[in-house]
Amino acid sequence: MEPTAAAELFREEALSLGFVRVGFTPVGPVERHDVYQAWLARGYAGEMGYLARDAQLRSDPRALFAGARTVVTVALSYAHPDPIDVPADRLAGGPRGRIARYARGADYHFVLKNQLRALAAAVARRLGRAIAFQACVDTAPVLEREAAQAGGLGFIAKNTLLIAPGAGSYLVLGELLTDVECAPAAAIAPRCGQCRACLDACPTGAFVDAYTLDARRCISYLTIELTGAIPRELRPLVGDHVFGCDVCQEVCPFNASPSNSTAKNDAIASNDLAVEDAAASNSPATLTPRPGYGRPALRRLLGLGAAQFRKWQKQSALRRIHRPQLLRNACVALGNTGDGDDLPSLAHALDEPHALARAHAAWAIGRIALRHPECRAAAEALLAARRALEEDPAVRAELDDAFVD
Numbered sequence: 001m002e003p004t005a006a007a008e009l010f011r012e013e014a015l016s017l018g019f020v021r022v023g024f025t026p027v028g029p030v031e032r033h034d035v036y037q038a039w040l041a042r043g044y045a046g047e048m049g050y051l052a053r054d055a056q057l058r059s060d061p062r063a064l065f066a067g068a069r070t071v072v073t074v075a076l077s078y079a080h081p082d083p084i085d086v087p088a089d090r091l092a093g094g095p096r097g098r099i100a101r102y103a104r105g106a107d108y109h110f111v112l113k114n115q116l117r118a119l120a121a122a123v124a125r126r127l128g129r130a131i132a133f134q135a136c137v138d139t140a141p142v143l144e145r146e147a148a149q150a151g152g153l154g155f156i157a158k159n160t161l162l163i164a165p166g167a168g169s170y171l172v173l174g175e176l177l178t179d180v181e182c183a184p185a186a187a188i189a190p191r192c193g194q195c196r197a198c199l200d201a202c203p204t205g206a207f208v209d210a211y212t213l214d215a216r217r218c219i220s221y222l223t224i225e226l227t228g229a230i231p232r233e234l235r236p237l238v239g240d241h242v243f244g245c246d247v248c249q250e251v252c253p254f255n256a257s258p259s260n261s262t263a264k265n266d267a268i269a270s271n272d273l274a275v276e277d278a279a280a281s282n283s284p285a286t287l288t289p290r291p292g293y294g295r296p297a298l299r300r301l302l303g304l305g306a307a308q309f310r311k312w313q314k315q316s317a318l319r320r321i322h323r324p325q326l327l328r329n330a331c332v333a334l335g336n337t338g339d340g341d342d343l344p345s346l347a348h349a350l351d352e353p354h355a356l357a358r359a360h361a362a363w364a365i366g367r368i369a370l371r372h373p374e375c376r377a378a379a380e381a382l383l384a385a386r387r388a389l390e391e392d393p394a395v396r397a398e399l400d401d402a403f404v405d
């Protein structure tokens with residue numbers, strides 16, 4: 001089949017499978033691989049060592065699949081209405097955390113990969129022959145935004161995300177490397193213009209400049225990728241985020257369509273504690289948010305035991321973190337938003353077997369006492385009791401510094 005017809009065939013099948021955009025680029029060396037190398041060299045990747053380990057593989061997709069001729073790039077949208085617009089302190093069950101939109105439904109890695117395989121199968125059926133392909137999503141060593149931009153899917157924006165005009169940036173990206181030759185799609189020129197809303201809105205000042213992110217300051221990195229302690233100076237800036245962050249997308253005018261905007265959701269009050277039920281009823285075939293996963297009650301998160309935690313993160317992108325990281329994140333968010341009513345939950349976290357949780361619980365108790373002086377005596381008593389037992393040097397240091405502003 002000639003390349004233009006092949007591209008049309010892929011496009012038709014991709015759109016009928018639910019992808020919102022599809023693009024095509026010939027397989028070859030990545031244009032800005034040097035930018036990637038320079039980013040790594042500046043240390044912006046932090047603890048994400050895998051990015052450096054397979055840096056060379058990311059220079060050319062042929063390293064993954066020698067017979068590939070085309071990179072078919074696809075985007076799946078997770079632009080669902082957001083239940084976040086009720087102040088945390090007015091919600092039943094205490095203060096709420098915030099989970100990034102992409103992680104509120106089924107794990108996109110599985111959903112996308114299945115859809116990419118279905119796409120290859122559908123095209124093979126229409127062609128009447130088997131096609132060679134490799135499906136890649138996120139963890140594969142592919143510079144996905146570069147591929148998507150080269151394939152005409154959208155443009156790389158100042159917040160470093162890929163924006164598809166008309167669909168915004170609440171997209172997850174995937175690629176099908178295939179031996180079928182498809183006509184390349186026309187590139188879409190960058191359209192940020194003079195806007196810099198995302199750069200100014202970032203709570204932690206993570207953008208070194210337009211198009212360059214220091215991941216070590218990004219809340220997404222701090223709450224998901226980082227396995228150790230969140231640097232003290234960044235904790236207050238993390239706010240109520242417990243898994244990822246969408247701020248640099250929320251302020252973007254390209255996401256301002258009705259379906260992307262903040263919407264009151266009356267499910268928020270009723271289902272906030274239905275964590276296990278929601279996890280059990282989750283369907284892996286969709287990125288639709290599961291009830292209760294947008295703004296979870298922080299005390300509830302702190303109270304999840306090991307088995308409940310596994311259920312909570314089952315079949316979702318939340319599986320990227322371990323329980324001590326969730327406890328760490330929930331402590332930081334409670335430290336930033338809680339009051340005296342939250343001290344019992346934090347006292348419980350102060351007795352956790354994981355030092356990471358104890359260290360951040362100590363910090364959170366101190367922060368609450370600093371904001372609510374009436375809690376100071378209770379906070380001091382909790383910390384002193386723990387201090388008498390504590391053997392971990394990092395936790396002892398946090399206990400000692402808990403009231404340092």
Ligand code: B12
Nearest residue numbers: 032035036039100138144160161162172173211220244245
């Ligand atoms: C590591 C990683 C992270 C890191 C670092 C992010 C970053 N900006 O680099 C952290 C943990 C912080 C992170 C956070 C998030 N991530 Co992430 N992440 C990745 C991953 C695995 C690699 C990205 C990477 O290589 N970064 C290194 C930098 C140097 O690469 P880059 O930003 O792509 O830069 C290239 C271009 O921008 C270009 N470039 C450089 N300068 C310039 C200048 C101009 C003018 C232009 C046009 C281009 C350009 O050259 C660079 C080299 O090729 C990709 C998946 C993948 N395999 O690609 C997902 C991915 C980028 N992440 C994704 C998502 C959804 C997120 C979050 C929104 C999740 C959340 N809600 O918390 C946030 C967004 C934060 C942000 N503003 O980027 C999606 C993005 C989808 C989209 N629409 O773009 C991806 C593609 C995963 C997927 N399969 O869908 N992520």
Ligand code: SF4
Nearest residue numbers: 202218219245247248
């Ligand atoms: S995801 Fe949040 S912390 Fe990270 S760059 Fe965007 S606004 Fe900043």
Ligand code: SF4
Nearest residue numbers: 157158192195198252
């Ligand atoms: S907020 Fe403005 S500068 Fe940032 S990505 Fe969107 S359009 Fe570009």
